[in-house]
Amino acid sequence: MGTAVRPHRIPISGWQGGQQLADSSGWTYDLEVLQSPERGKALGVEALRRGWPPLTPPLIVQLIVRNEKGEEVETDNATLARRLVHLTMSVELVSPDGTGSRSMMRVRPPSPRGTVQPYYPTSAPPPYSLQRTLLGSSVRTPQILTREGRKGLYFIFQDLIVRPEGRYSLEGKILDLAGPPHIGTSIGVTHPLTYSRTKPFDVM
Structure with missing residues (x-):
């Protein structure tokens, strides 16, 4: 692995319910991709x-x-x-330029040759079926790790597998499952706090 990090426990002390509402409403969130996949072996169907x-x-x-003053x-x-x-x-498989989702593929029923030609549809009429293209743990919670002597928040996706051959990128987004501090989840919509995208890579 090109990036060396050391784990720490996320502190759970200091929980005081709604006090966070005024404290974090002006915070901003940014994602920095430190290490991108460069290759993968296609699993097929x-x-x-x-x-x-x-x-x-x-x-x-x-x-x-960062807080409202721009301080980390x-x-x-x-x-x-x-x-x-x-x-x-959460991460999703997308096209190399990030303009199209590659999260699902349309496949024919299993054949003796076991071949598959991926297609990324909005619907799949018979005799096709849909399969997810990205396997593994595509949703992670943050870890407090030490890198270059300083603690930070990191997400590590170490078991992702892609079914079809091709050239792709991974798009990531941060979600606050509790909802925005001033709204919460009562309206039933949680918008991503920020996005990221990896460099393109090949799956063969």
């Missing part, structure tokens, strides 16, 4: 077997949180610790 190689190297992304919020901040409980990052 077969069932995932133990030991199948994931995308390499693993995707590593840093989350940088330290990982030991009590308000940040409360927000981290609800933050997740």
